[in-house]
Amino acid sequence: MDLMEAINTRTMVRDFLDQPLKEEEKQLILESAIRAPTAGGNEQWYFVAVESKDSLDGLHKLLVDAQRAYFTEMLKVPWPKDQIEKWEKKVEAGLYKAPFYVAVFTDMRARYYTRSDVEERWAEQSAAAAIENMLLAAHGMGIGGCWFGVPLLMEDKFYEFFKVNKEEMRLVAVLAFGYPKQKPSPRQRKKSLKEVVRSF
Numbered sequence: 001m002d003l004m005e006a007i008n009t010r011t012m013v014r015d016f017l018d019q020p021l022k023e024e025e026k027q028l029i030l031e032s033a034i035r036a037p038t039a040g041g042n043e044q045w046y047f048v049a050v051e052s053k054d055s056l057d058g059l060h061k062l063l064v065d066a067q068r069a070y071f072t073e074m075l076k077v078p079w080p081k082d083q084i085e086k087w088e089k090k091v092e093a094g095l096y097k098a099p100f101y102v103a104v105f106t107d108m109r110a111r112y113y114t115r116s117d118v119e120e121r122w123a124e125q126s127a128a129a130a131i132e133n134m135l136l137a138a139h140g141m142g143i144g145g146c147w148f149g150v151p152l153l154m155e156d157k158f159y160e161f162f163k164v165n166k167e168e169m170r171l172v173a174v175l176a177f178g179y180p181k182q183k184p185s186p187r188q189r190k191k192s193l194k195e196v197v198r199s200f
Ligand SMILES: Cc1cc2nc3c(=O)[nH]c(=O)nc-3n(C[C@H](O)[C@H](O)[C@H](O)COP(=O)(O)O)c2cc1C
Pocket: 010, 011, 012, 014, 067, 146, 147, 148, 149, 150, 151, 186, 187
């Protein structure tokens, strides 16, 4: 797939077939992560590949809890009860259940700068670039992916789950990957280019 086509057709996939990814596909996704640009060339990122059945089940449960917190606590206008019930039915049918997840952290064990606040933002930006690389690499192989930011709403539960020391590694996101149940169409943008770009 041509690069512009990949960028223009990528869209988040949340419903996956119950079918494992091939080892080489998982490897290519992870390799694409570390090909991303990284601030200062410092590679302050760390990835946990989740692939055993128990870990996949445990992480799916946590993601559902975090997503529920988003709908009920994070949104200024929380979802009404009937909408939550409809969503719960989709969760029961396997929404967000993936054969492969990648948790993305910034690795702040080694520090290189005098300004730790800026360093942390740069590390997070590098991790975000790695995330987009993984999503695009997966998409190019016909694999759907979803970027989950909701773990930050209950991050301590995720540090506990991943057995990660939060003083050293900061959770950025969890990504889900799998073969899509349906071929999703790319989502329209609400704002036009004109609204978000100013020539100067
Ligand atoms: C930082 C970030 C966090 C996100 N977190 C979630 C999430 O927790 N759950 C989810 O279902 N989608 C999440 N998404 C996906 C967005 O909802 C999605 O990118 C957006 O609706 C645009 O759709 P598209 O990526 O399919 O074009 C996140 C995306 C980003 C960039």
